[in-house]
Amino acid sequence: MKRFLKILFISYFLFFPSVSFCEIVDRIVAIVNDDIITLKDLEKYIKVEKKGKYLSIIEYFRNIQFKEKIEFFIDDLLIRQQAKKLKIEVTDRDVELIIEGIKKQHLITEAQLREQLKKENISYEDFFNGIKINQLRSRVIGNAISSEILVTEDMLKHYYNTHLDEFREDEYKLKHIFISNQRKDANKIALNLYNLLKEGKPFEDLAREYSDDPTSSHGGDLGYVKKEDLLPELIEALNLIMPGTYTHVIKTNFGFHILKLMEVKKGDVIPYEEVKTKIHEKIIQTESEKRYKEYIQKLRRSSYIEVKI
Template identity: 30%
Template sequence: MNHRLHVVSTRLRAILRMSAGTRPDSAPWTRPLIGWLVTGLLLGVCAVTPLTHPAEAAKLEDRIVAVVNSDLIMWSELKRDLLPDQERLRKLYKGEELERRLKTAEAIAVTKMIERKLQLQAAKNKGVDVSDQEVAQAMEEMKKQGEALNSTDPNTARNVREQLTLMRVVDREVRGLIMVAESEMKRYYQEHQDRFAYPEEYQLSQILIKPRTPDGLSAAQGRAEALLATLKQGEPFEDLAIRFSDGADASRGGRLGLVRQGELIPALEQALTSLQVGQVTGIVETAEGLHIVRVDDKKPRQFRPFEQVKAEIQTLVFQQKTEDQYQIWMADLKNKAYIEIKF
């Protein structure tokens, strides 16, 4: 399939990603393929070897790469699918690393093509069809979205028809079977509560001491230590900030105002984690200088209520269940299929 032809919609992009077998929490795509080879679910499989260099390949006649039930995958198809990835990889890598990544790309491409054949066969067996009018409408919509389509090329219409068919058969065999219960959403909320938390908020004040010469860090450290000692003796933080801080907020008594967790420099964020209201950090060094920070107020992390995030959770659970069901469906198609890799 021509990879320059983009998918019709976000749903179609998700379906095609699933057909590559890539999930954030799944094993590498190669693991199921290797598993089939070992257990014999792929019948009559020959050793998988890397494709020849394009210059050498041009001298070879087209040949069968894989048999998927009654369909063939030809070397010319695989070469066309691989070309964009090969060009990208050759710009980024060299030597053994390039060869390793090319082999991986070849195996990924073969797996995707086998899965695509199986899905299209399933669509045909189930009577899933896409009309010429639907193909034309999809192409018009893609053009409106800025896709560069060659409408006179028959391969373009065929590719669009295939993509629409893939989307439709997955909708029927996978997405249409998914239901999300209230209990599942509540369980997801409890197990992923951090995802629905508001960040902690701080009201902060600081004294910033900057080195006054390129090699003046030691002198700045001495000044900061003296100020910290004065603070411990009870001198008002605001007075010291006005008199000695090099920060832009010095005239306001060092008040930084409201700062949310994640907005601070990591070193300062870490120093504030265990402090209570009214407490002061030690001397924290950053690229900006030496900081002494006081926590004026602290709003603990709060969680968005379930009812507020219910629709969001429903979408997340639906997506997860769809991916799981898709993997089950694909495994069933593969287990029932005759698949022979010949290259």
């Protein structure tokens, strides 16, 4: 699993990564309509890694990617300005529901989520606000672009008929061993457990003794989990095994997982009418991505933008 978001979600959701930079003197680096962008704003927006160490924003000025990064910042600012004009809002409850979905997808608890954020040097507040801004961006784009996209009934049915496997309600009955990457030598511990499994040690006993997952007291029993709630990497590993067997060690940004597949409950294909709205949204999203650049350029043409560096 490459993300937390690609951890799937940190790199995708987080708009303001909290990163330690060398202290710098603040100054205006750009003006976008009635808003200004300061060096401190960019200090929170840009994260650069070189040989495992973060660079200062001043060093980054010498990086050829800087121009591209500040352009991304301006694009996001334009979107937020549009949200204000259109009176589009994202509530705290909206964000809380998204975070609940993230925890469920990654098979982690609230404590494990906060632990990972701490390791990534990201405050929970920044993470929360990052999700809110991303959702705000999506709603503005949806309002401005999606309303212009025509999706016919024939297009919806064609997508459905050519993607039937996407609409099966398969469920996996799973048991789970999880070793947090906060533990010293977490990888070695997970590999050792995998070897013990190959020697015939009961999965449930190892889960009770070693797993950091809350299900450890129940032998790692997760019960039935919908396929759609699992990350692609976990699904890929499960697709390689048969019921009654276990996966190899699966590395994620949270740690190391071993899943035991107890049963696969093959679901029926969901009727067209029940997924029609979902298909519509997916087609809209795909087409919207194509039109996004055009929309941003339109905003830029109608805005006052001055970059001062």
